[in-house]
Amino acid sequence: MNxxxxxxxxxxxxxxxxxxxxxxxxxxxxxIGFIYVGPVGDMGWSYQHDxxxxxxxxxxxxxxxxxxxxxxxxxxxxxxxxxxLALAGNKLIFATSFGFMDATVNVAKKFPDVKFExxxxxxxxxxxAVYDAKFYQGRAIQGTIGGRMTKTNKIGYIGSYPIPEVxxxxxxxxxxxxxxxxxxxxxxxxxxTWFDPAKEADAAAALIADGVDVLLQHTDSTAPQAKAQExxxxxxxxxxxxxxxxxxxxxxxxxxxxxxxxxxxxxxEVMDGTWKSEATWGGIDTGMVEIGEITDAVPAVVKAEALKxxxxxxGGTVHPFTGPLNKQDGSVFLADGxxxxxxxxxxxxxxxxxxxxxxxx
Amino acid sequence: xxxxxxxxxxLAAMLMAASTPVLLAAxxxxxxxxxxxxxxxxxxxxxxxxxxGFAAAVATGSPVLGFVAxxxxxxxxxxxxxxxxxxxxxxxxxxxxALTLFGLGLSALIGKGYEGVRPPPTAKLDFGPLADIxxxxxxxxxHDWIVYASVLLVAVVWFxxxxxxxxxxxxxxxxxHDAAHALGYRVVAVRFAALGFGGAMAGLGGAYLSLVRxxxxxxxxxxxxxxxxxxxxxxxxxxxxxxxxxAYMFGGITALQLQLQAAGYAIPVHILSMAPYxxxxxVLVILSALHRHxxxxxxxxxxxxxxxxx
Numbered sequence: 124m125n126x127x128x129x130x131x132x133x134x135x136x137x138x139x140x141x142x143x144x145x146x147x148x149x150x151x152x153x154x155i156g157f158i159y160v161g162p163v164g165d166m167g168w169s170y171q172h173d174x175x176x177x178x179x180x181x182x183x184x185x186x187x188x189x190x191x192x193x194x195x196x197x198x199x200x201x202x203x204x205x206x207x208l209a210l211a212g213n214k215l216i217f218a219t220s221f222g223f224m225d226a227t228v229n230v231a232k233k234f235p236d237v238k239f240e241x242x243x244x245x246x247x248x249x250x251x252a253v254y255d256a257k258f259y260q261g262r263a264i265q266g267t268i269g270g271r272m273t274k275t276n277k278i279g280y281i282g283s284y285p286i287p288e289v290x291x292x293x294x295x296x297x298x299x300x301x302x303x304x305x306x307x308x309x310x311x312x313x314x315x316t317w318f319d320p321a322k323e324a325d326a327a328a329a330l331i332a333d334g335v336d337v338l339l340q341h342t343d344s345t346a347p348q349a350k351a352q353e354x355x356x357x358x359x360x361x362x363x364x365x366x367x368x369x370x371x372x373x374x375x376x377x378x379x380x381x382x383x384x385x386x387x388x389x390x391x392e393v394m395d396g397t398w399k400s401e402a403t404w405g406g407i408d409t410g411m412v413e414i415g416e417i418t419d420a421v422p423a424v425v426k427a428e429a430l431k432x433x434x435x436x437x438g439g440t441v442h443p444f445t446g447p448l449n450k451q452d453g454s455v456f457l458a459d460g461x462x463x464x465x466x467x468x469x470x471x472x473x474x475x476x477x478x479x480x481x482x483x484x
Numbered sequence: 485x486x487x488x489x490x491x492x493x494x495l496a497a498m499l500m501a502a503s504t505p506v507l508l509a510a511x512x513x514x515x516x517x518x519x520x521x522x523x524x525x526x527x528x529x530x531x532x533x534x535x536x537g538f539a540a541a542v543a544t545g546s547p548v549l550g551f552v553a554x555x556x557x558x559x560x561x562x563x564x565x566x567x568x569x570x571x572x573x574x575x576x577x578x579x580x581x582a583l584t585l586f587g588l589g590l591s592a593l594i595g596k597g598y599e600g601v602r603p604p605p606t607a608k609l610d611f612g613p614l615a616d617i618x619x620x621x622x623x624x625x626x627h628d629w630i631v632y633a634s635v636l637l638v639a640v641v642w643f644x645x646x647x648x649x650x651x652x653x654x655x656x657x658x659x660x661h662d663a664a665h666a667l668g669y670r671v672v673a674v675r676f677a678a679l680g681f682g683g684a685m686a687g688l689g690g691a692y693l694s695l696v697r698x699x700x701x702x703x704x705x706x707x708x709x710x711x712x713x714x715x716x717x718x719x720x721x722x723x724x725x726x727x728x729x730x731a732y733m734f735g736g737i738t739a740l741q742l743q744l745q746a747a748g749y750a751i752p753v754h755i756l757s758m759a760p761y762x763x764x765x766x767v768l769v770i771l772s773a774l775h776r777h778x779x780x781x782x783x784x785x786x787x788x789x790x791x792x793x794x
Contacts, residue, residue, distance in 0.1 A: 166702070312745040321505075328498060329739065349698060349699055
């Protein structure tokens with residue numbers, strides 16, 4: 124390309140952008156950026172988001188160009204990473220962890236013509252949408268299996284951070300377990316990390332030493348699975364991803380976050396200009412939450428019960444949070460027959476009645 | 485035996501296993517720093533040890549070979565550091581930080597194929613009837629051989645540094661490399677050896693993480709253990725037995741914190757998490773107050789570059 128034609132093209136491009144034609148011409152791919160809180164190789168949460176990114180590439184091929192930044196710490200670093208993606212020309216950016224919330228809000232303000240999507244948060248703006256999956260539905264199924272299968276009547280839960288998403292999980296699992304086994308007790312350990320295999324392994328070991336034989340994790344690595352396997356008589360559930368390499372035991376089932384359909388839908392909307400800022404909360408019914416195969420380590424009766432619960436939740440006839448339901452301190456959360464609204468669940472920062480552990484302050 | 489819902493025996497057994505990676509790395513770093521080189525690349529060497537050890541153990545089916553490979557990988561990283569800082573006289577702090585970043589990246593690349601793979605198990609040593617002694621049995625006779633080796637290595641390092649000619653030379657190089665050079669000791673060679681040992685120990689610690697403690701490979705799995713090892717060396721004021729104490733205390737508080745939670749105590753997690761660091765700061769303040777009039781605890785030539793011409 125000689126200098127003259129270069130100048131011409133540049134001028135033409137500027138002109139096109141100037142008169143407000145679609146910013147991306149047919150031959151220019153839509154650039155899409157992702158930031159992940161862990162490494163893509165965590166085999167859990169971030170891995171699953173990256174599967175969603177790959178699904179976009181598969182579906183749209185040359186029409187998109189995706190990139191990602193992994194292991195981004197929650198906090199100021201996230202703002203830097205997001206700004207970097209926006210400056211690199213990405214027109215749609217997915218921030219895939221709760222702790223990226225304020226960083227995403229700030230960066231979205233600075234780049235009004237870039238569209239942002241924040242996972243598991245609740246702050247919206249004109250160019251910032253939020254999306255989340257109803258993980259608690261999966262937890263209810265895990266609680267049912269756990270409540271039926273525990274011999275020590277102790278279920279352990281490795282919490283990450285005390286945020287609504289995690290409280291929903293703990294409470295849903297406990298309520299479902301108590302329904303099938305009134306003697307069940309919930310042990311909670313907060314790891315204060317999303318991803319730290321050694322610490323997660325220690326947390327699992329502490330719970331197992333305390334007599335837990337059903338272990339649920341809200342952290343992203345497979346380290347607790349490995350610890351449970353070592354202990355021998357403990358069952359676990361895959362978190363975010365299937366974690367099937369630990370099947371049939373200790374991993375007896377899993378909750379899988381399937382982001383691909385949502386990501387593909389949103390990319391399509393950006394392309395045809397129908398993208399709107401909105402809050403999406405998908406569950407088992409929309410396929411955003413999938414229940415991984417229940418292995419043969421689970422008795423057939425329990426498996427059937429769990430699958431029925433899954434169908435009932437998907438069909439809307441059962442909601443894991445249905446009154447009468449009290450908070451841990453005995454005050455009323457839901458009246459008899461009342462079903463928790465999404466708003467109530469998004470603000471859930473307490474244990475339900477019956478859980479003896481104290482919530483972190 | 486249990487106090488306030490905390491099983492002391494389980495806690496003690498857990499803390500020994502939980503502290504081993506940091507103990508190994510800190511002991512190695514102590515030797516390197518005693519020779520007068522500050523290697524901030526512990527984290528990078530550990531994670532390389534973790535991935536190399538894991539890969540070797542999976543490929544050969546032998547955890548022992550895995551540990552050997554982990555130590556070699558750590559030593560190799562340390563040799564790279566030694567070349568840069570001892571031959572090319574690069575800045576030790578910057579090179580150490582670079583080594584950490586390099587190790588984290590390279591290990592992630594090498595480890596891509598090993599995610600979700602399970603390593604061959606490392607058996608616990610069988611002490612026969614000893615393991616059945618109440619209290620003492622589960623605490624002292626229920627571990628794998630690396631746990632015992634790590635304590636033994638602390639003793640060896642202590643003995644060598646204190647009672648042997650080699651240890652004396654190493655310390656001389658660390659205290660005053662010019663004087664040691666004038667006496668005819670080969671400063672650079674001694675430091676290469678000390679760094680290599682430090683790297684091997686860090687690699688061993690990393691391999692323990694991926695082969696025993698977690699056990700699996702995940703990117704970034706050391707999660708700061710190398711930095712804790714560096715802090716412990718300072719906390720221990722460069723003395724081997726205090727390194728053991730410091731490592732077990734760090735490991736102990738981590739294990740205790742999780743056990744307290746499992747037992748249902750509402751303790752402020754953040755306070756316990758920062759406790760080891762607070763204690764380190766307090767110890768440093770006390771040490772510097774004690775040494776006001778004379779000997780500093782750190783080797784006098786720590787972090788200084790040496791060239792025979794100077």
